[in-house]
Amino acid sequence: MALTGIDVAPDGAPRFPNTGKRPVGRTTTTGAVTKDSGRGSNGPVGIAAGPDGALWFTNRAGNSIGRITVTGKVTTYRGTKINRPYAITTGPDHALWFTNSGSNSIGRISVTGKVTNYTVTGVASPTGSAARPAAHPRPGPAP
DSSP states (O other), X not given: OOBOOOEEOTTSOEEEEBTTTOSEEEEOTTOOEEEOOOTTOSSEEEEEEOTTSSEEEXXXXXXXXXXXXXXXXXXEEEOTTOSSEEEEEEOTTXXXXXXXXXXXXXXXXXXXXXXXXXXXXXOOSOOOOOOOOTTSOOOOOOO
């Protein structure tokens, strides 16, 4: 098992992608660990709480993006615009943004599953992502 990320689900339980075992794991605040069904997951790597109350994760080996509800229902989104996705985060536009390490691009998936791809020039195999909360704007120049 390789742990590559963690995020808190709307039910308050931390969830993590379990890359070696394929399902998404769940832990309680007391340390008890269980596995969500993980159906449709194949090498999950990144995970992020989505604006729709579900957790979204990347399936790097499966070239797909997964969505898992707090009850364990998994939906898988595949397509030619998803190529070895790695990291994922919720953006200020209420979509999920992910890195495509296999095609040197950044992807965007709406909560309805529409995927858009953006080629990144001069970058090889992007693997990280971060979002700046709207409540914390970019810092301005020093006074």
